[in-house]
Amino acid sequence: MSDIAIKIENLKKRYKLGAIGGATLNAELQSWWARKRGKEDPNLKIGQDYSKAGESFWALNGIDLEIRQGEALGIIGSNGAGKSTLLKILSRVTAPTEGDIWINGRITSMLEVGTGFHGELTGRENIYMNGAILGMSRKEVDRKMDSIIDFSECRQFIDTPVKRYSSGMYVKLAFAVASHLDSEIMVMDEVLAVGDMNFQKKCLGKMGDAAENDGKTVLYVSHNMATIRNLCSRCIVLQKGQIVFDGEVEKAIERYTEEFALELPSYYDLASYTRGGVALGTKVCINSIEFIDRKSAVFRNDEKIDIQIKWKEMESLNFYFRIIISTVDGTVIGMIDSKSSVGHLSEGEYSGLLQIDISPLVAGKYMMLVEAYKFAGGLSFQVDESPLIPVEVVKGENCKYHNWVNQYWGRIMFDDIVYR
């Protein structure tokens, strides 16, 4: 019982749709008077959907959750799933409509770093200010001042008003303050989106430490699956205000990405597809891409993928195909090249079969991007590209590994080590 840090019971939050009240008291009285006489409300915009007015929207619809102490919980979900609302309620910025939350310990919320910073005050003054807002006493801040300044990497500028700071320094300072709090629970909403790589790493390290060594509870919302993987020991997926998955991080991420790649079509008609660049598709235009003899783009990693490509050449050109494979969250994994030119000497419509070998890929979902490119002066230039094509790779029958862990080992199974 006592090792539970946060207990959420049947939490609901309702927002009213449409404008909340009139903008002014006068407008509200007008509306009220009109309704009273059964007349049309003079303040409704013409064409406004009347049926929605006064209706409500459940941003959170019955959340039940228990978070143990020392747990690092990731919260993922598409936009509007209720992640931020949940964090707002937890950090007591707004109150729930129904339900209860019991919290054991102090909560630091970092919904946005640098809240309460005042541009005219110096870095040092702002540390006191921000510390106090987050609930630290003056003595506590005094004690940690040096450590905070070191962590922020801003010692040189600490007595300069923060309005002269770069946005990176600003964030570093703010994060430094927040991360030095002695609170038992940390609530964070994408705070690491800013700051350079080194600092992000440092912050992740600090948060990981907090969860693992200091027994702090961390709640982290992010769209960056890599940081969720790094930091969290458990993950929930929110969808339309409800928890649709609760458990292992990898499975949660898979569950979440499924929302975007539910269908895996095997045929793409690209003749009328709008290219990402103006020049793309003007010299060579890929008309269609098809995975031959497939109903959907699901492949075993011990088989070869046959791709039928049809294209049109507008001019005589030496060009090549390459296929770029990335994970669903956008990390590029590798590239396969056609190596020899597929171009023809005259314009016209052509088709060809590309066969690729995906045996090093571990099971999972991937994105493929087919590109046509040419060489000019030793550099390669894209001439056309397909949209991202979602594919799924499943384990073949004679797979070398049974328990491959993406989180630790990545996505590629290299050939075995040759021991001499």
Place this chain on the structure above:
Amino acid sequence: MNEYTTHIKSKINWFDFDLKELWRYRDLIFLFVKRNYNTRYKQTILGPLWLILNPLITVMLYVFVFGNIAGLATDGSPQFAFYLCSNAIWTYFATCITETSNTFTANTAIMGKVYFPRLVMPVSSVITGFLDLMIQVVMLSAVIIFYLCTGTQIHITSALLLVPVLIIQTALLGLGCGIIIAACTTKYRDLVVVVSFGIQLWLYASPVVYTSTMIPANLYNIYMCNPMAPIITVWRYSILGTGEFPALHWGISWIITVLVLFLGVMLFNRIEKTFMDTV
């Protein structure tokens, strides 16, 4: 569920104030006050000199318009001391209201991101205003000492001891009115306009530029229901030793102050939980 330190619930009780929590955040109150001071006169030429210039110019205007042109009586006090005296307490009251009434609207950015007892903001505004008042009180003392040395009619009595009581009452009343308005402005912005306009009207409904003894006897009781009227009258009585001491009305004024403050804290407390959704 006793082992949990915090309980966030959906039902908001009208009488759920947590003044202990406010006390725990006293460092924050202090820092807000300091911030208000540090930042107010950054990048101005005269800087804190404005704190002296501002009342000085106002009072000179009062002396000219109400003293010389209109020729209003001052119960025998020197005009300059009279207006300086009433202006000091009135300005404090007006500042308290205006500064606290925009608590929610002016601080949406910070309040939307992090929790602290919201009452910290209005309380720190009131304390900031108090420091301004102190500067005016110092000015006033200098003027009174000058008049005493030159032998003008000013009576220092033991009533001077009432000064702190009056300042506290003004602060509480200003805070109470201010947070009631703050609670209402989250939804209706009209009140922002009403505040600046209303304070002007209230100024003339209070004995700031005239004395309460000028009020016709049949209107006197109604007039004194304005809680600021007895405060200003007693304030001048205790400092300049002139005018009357309306003990009964001052008592009523205290009752109103306490009621307004209580109502304000109650409303504020209720609104602060959900104001982010309506502001």
